[in-house]
Amino acid sequence: MKALPYGISDFPRIRCEDYYYVDKSRFIEMLERQPPYLFLIRPRRFGKSLFLAMLEAYYSIDYAGRFEELFGELYIGQHPTKRHNSYMVLRFNFSEVSSKLEFVDRSFCEYCCMVMKNFILKYEHLLGSGIWEVVNPDETNPEQMLAALKEYVSRTDCPRIYLLIDEYDNFTNTILSSYGQERYREKTHGEGLIRGFFNNVKASTSNAGAAVERLFITGVSPITMDDVTSGFNIGTNISMLPQFNDIIGFSEDEVREMITYYKDENALPADVTVDELVELMKPWYDNYCFSEDSLEERMFNSDMTLYFLNNYLQLGKVPKMMVDNNIRTDYSKLRHLIQIDKTFGVNASVIQQIVAEGSITVQIATSFPAEKMTDTENFKSLLFYFGMLSIQGVYRGTPVLGIPNLTVREQLYTYLVEAYSKASIFNVDISHFSSLVMEMAYDGKWESVFRFFARELERQSAIREFIDGEAHVKGFLLAYLGLTQGYVLFPEHESSKGYADFYMMPDLLHQPDIAYSYIVEVKYAKRDASEEDIASLKKEAAEQLVRYAADEKVLRTKGGTKLELITLVFKGWELIIAEKL
Structure with missing residues (x-):
């Protein structure tokens, strides 16, 4: 049985030692039809180094004697170009x-x-x-x-x-x-x-x-190239061309083919289907799109995919940690690159908007110098290049960028909580908050979680000037809840069906004995809102909660947990209603 090449970017080794290889050699033909000097931007740990190693083996004269061994079974081995092994x-x-x-x-x-x-x-x-x-x-x-x-x-x-x-x-x-x-x-x-x-x-x-x-x-990112060459004027940037959307990373078909291979080799539990594994992986590792003309073609991060399958083949179950620590380390470096404004400036607010609303629109900049990377439009583009945002659609001619998956969302939650803390705006004891969430999960004690959070909003006066709308309250809640264990958060904006604010899906894969799941609707009223206004918000919340509770995804994923429907109404920073429907 072929081994998984997790962590390996040595193309000759993968081919000669019979590792599983997702064939990307068809792109060689396509690259040769492009201008000769090319530039490709992709997020970290997406398979760029392996792709370059393949190009080296294909074009280098010193690999000529091994062409059949390395490429014979691959697409390009069956359709070689005239340039192979000529450089x-x-x-x-x-x-x-x-x-x-x-x-x-x-x-x-x-x-x-x-x-x-x-x-x-x-x-x-x-x-x-x-x-x-x-x-x-x-x-x-x-x-x-x-x-x-x-x-x-x-x-x-x-030569x-x-x-x-x-x-x-x-x-x-x-x-x-x-x-x-x-x-x-x-x-x-x-x-x-x-x-x-x-x-x-x-x-x-x-x-x-x-x-x-x-x-x-x-x-x-294009930053360094812009700085060292006064704009990348020595070549062609192919990063957002639709024909190269899947040049790096794995398509869903490629992931299915890989899982099917190991299923046929009896390396997976007999009661697990290919569809089930793909559905497990998609929310965590999928949904990257690099061209607004390839919206139907979503890519899996190859490193994260191989990390998951490597663990699954060895243990016969999902890994305890769905996010590879190497990925966390890389995202930590990126968070430090995106300097956090000490006063919680406009770009930290961009992150908060993304977390609360799910998307932003921007004309993606193809180049900009480092000194202008904190300009808001460039900052949004930088988040796209780093893989923290991905193209989800087009609105009135402008790309819509959203969080691609749960792995990235976890990093953005961390970024936002760090930003609150560094700007001395808001700081919550995560350890205590996590213990309250555990009681919520196992004992149904949901109110103490939100009451604690509301008390912190009241106690920490610096936060109040930022609470000027429902999205901000929701952003705070999502960021902190997202850093606790027990639940996977699915904000309403992922469904776009007019549902309640977020579904706290029980993480039954890792904690199968969780007893409660929750759908939460957060409403915000101004300080001078009337009793009629509050009643109207409460009624609207109830309607949205009932609608979300009947959603097929909720019914499918709540398992045997008891589903609770929670309404939270904030008046300014004060939580005036916290009740179960």
């Missing part, structure tokens, strides 16, 4: 560069020069010994070394170079998040080493007989 491949992975400020220059120089020296040694039989007369093997400046290499290649008849750069912005993003914009600017602007290096990359593609004939760069 010298120079591949950089900038995640290997140190992001510690005191070491970054030296690490960048040492790494780049090492990669280029190894490239020359590997292809010396094609380059000729004269290469060492032009390129100093002891060179420590990567800009100079690349300049010498491209000059030599461009005036000889040796051209296919340049691959993986995670081009990895260490610069870390510098930006850890040390701030000024230090980041020192490394990416003016006479900085990184800018000089990319200037030579550009030069390598532009002269007659250019040394670099093809180029493929991957990253998680």
Whole structure:
């Protein structure tokens, strides 16, 4: 039985050691029909490195003798292009560069020069010994070394170079998040080493007989490329083209095919169907879309999919933690990159709006410098590139972005709670709050949860100026409830059927003995609202609760729990009604 390649991005190893491989080789044909210098942005842990490793094995001359072994059974092996195994491949992975400020220059120089020296040694039989007369093997400046290499290649008849750069912005993003914009600017602007290096990359593609004939760069945002090249004007950004929506990650069909393979190998419990596993995974790992022209084609995060299946194959049940710790670590880095305004500024409010309302609209920016990344429209675009938001539709010609899945929602809840705390606006004892939620889940003591939360709203005066509408109260509640265990929260905006605010679906996969499930409707009245206004809100809440209680999803997922329908009415920051229907 094929092993799952969880955590492996070595394409030859996957093919030779008989790991399961989701064939993405058909995109090679499509890429060759594009301009020769390409740029692809995708979220972290989506399979970019494996894709570049496949390109290296396909195009590099030194893999020519292994073409059948590596590609024979794949699409491109059956439909090879003329360019296969015809290049010298120079591949950089900038995640290997140190992001510690005191070491970054030296690490960048040492790494780049090492990669280029190894490239020359590997292809010396094609380059000729004269290469060492032009390129100093002891060179420590990567800009100079690349300049010498491209000059030599461009005036000889040796094969051209296919340049691959993986995670081009990895260490610069870390510098930006850890040390701030000024230090980041020192490394990416003016006479900085990184800018000089990319200037030579550009030069390598532009002269007659250019040394670099093809180029493929991957990253998680367009910021660094905009900064080091004054806009990505050396290539074509294919990130949002509809034909490349599924170039990275797994489609639902690919996930089903993988699960079916292991089902046929009797590696899964006999009573578990493919449909059941897909339905388990979809809310957590699916629903990424990178092109407004591919709305029907939603992608699974490949790392998270493999994490789940790897655990399931070993244990015969869902993993205890549905979110891979590696994903949590990566999202933590992204949260620090998106600097939180100490005064809970407009961009923190953007996060709150997304959590409460489910979506925002924005014309996605294709490039912007780091100094403008906190501009609201750029900030929204950055959330899209990082995978925290995904395209859900189009409204009046503008893309609608929403939270793709539960994994991302958990990260946004964490972000929002951190923002409240850092801005000294609101801070709740999560440990105590979680214990109250457990009593709610097992003993039906729901009122103490919301009364405690309401008391905190009253006690912490700094929060009051932010409570100017129902969405804010709801946003606070969702953020904090989302960080407790026992329930999976499904806000109403996911259904768009005029239901109550959120369904607290019992997490029966991990806590099968939970006794209660809840649907909650939050209503907000202004401080001067009349008794008639309050009565009207209460009546409206009851109607929405009853409607949601009859929803097929609720009936299917509540299991044997007792479903309680809760109305909360806030008047200003005061909870004046908390009752069960």
